[in-house]
Amino acid sequence: MMITEAKFAGSCTRASMKPSRRLPEFAFIGRSNVGKSSLINMLCSNRKLAKTSSTPGKTQLINHFLINDSWYLVDLPGYGFAKISKEAREGLRVMINDYIRNSEELVLLFVLLDSRHDLTKIDREFINGLGENGIPFAIIFTKGDKLGPNALKAQIEKNKALLSEDWEELPPIFSSSSQTGEGKEEILDFIHRYI
Ligand code: GTP
Numbered sequence: 001m002m003i004t005e006a007k008f009a010g011s012c013t014r015a016s017m018k019p020s021r022r023l024p025e026f027a028f029i030g031r032s033n034v035g036k037s038s039l040i041n042m043l044c045s046n047r048k049l050a051k052t053s054s055t056p057g058k059t060q061l062i063n064h065f066l067i068n069d070s071w072y073l074v075d076l077p078g079y080g081f082a083k084i085s086k087e088a089r090e091g092l093r094v095m096i097n098d099y100i101r102n103s104e105e106l107v108l109l110f111v112l113l114d115s116r117h118d119l120t121k122i123d124r125e126f127i128n129g130l131g132e133n134g135i136p137f138a139i140i141f142t143k144g145d146k147l148g149p150n151a152l153k154a155q156i157e158k159n160k161a162l163l164s165e166d167w168e169e170l171p172p173i174f175s176s177s178s179q180t181g182e183g184k185e186e187i188l189d190f191i192h193r194y195i
């Protein structure tokens with residue numbers, strides 16, 4: 001599938017306040033700084049669409065992007081960001097949970113994990129919560145360009161083994177790089193099967 005048009009469609013803090021035009025949604029979640037906004041830009045071939053930053057905590061709202069006038073990509077704030085107040089972190093947690101539980105148009109959540117690291121306790125807890133709430137998800141490993149091919153493969157296998165401790169069957173898994181465009185075709189083709 002090709003993305004021929006990507007337009008910012010609005011920001012909100014609750015599912016009930018999202019853009020009024022109801023279309024299928026595919027959302028991106030993961031720890032702060034994992035590369036959610038960069039991946040959306042890569043998929044849309046537009047570096048300026050979603051705001052990115054090397055400082056964690058850039059995305060603070062739920063942002064909808066209208067794709068090909070027929071579906072949405074949704075950029076979510078990161079979870080588990082330590083360097084903000086307890087209240088602010090709790091506010092983001094409530095925002096994320098409200099959106100993923102109450103957005104009827106949400107087709108699938110992409111959980112992003114950094115290719116370079118072992119998945120953290122926070123990632124595991126978040127992913128297990130999706131299982132408990134019956135929310136369909138896939139996993140995308142990000143920043144694949146930061147490791148050599150062998151190290152990347154080994155680290156992904158390690159993370160799959162960690163996920164297998166909690167899950168009998170693994171979800172669909174993709175490897176990506178917003179720098180090189182790796183994973184673009186696979187992820188867009190995967191989305192295309194749902195719409
Ligand atoms: P929050 O909005 O703060 O939750 O972060 P985010 O998950 O949206 O991350 P963002 O896309 O803003 O990227 C964070 C940093 O990682 C930026 O400096 C990006 O340039 C960098 N980055 C993201 N993806 C990649 C990638 O695939 N490769 C490399 N080398 N850097 C990346």
Ligand code: MG
Pocket residue numbers: 036037038051052058059075076077
């Ligand atoms: Mg972001």
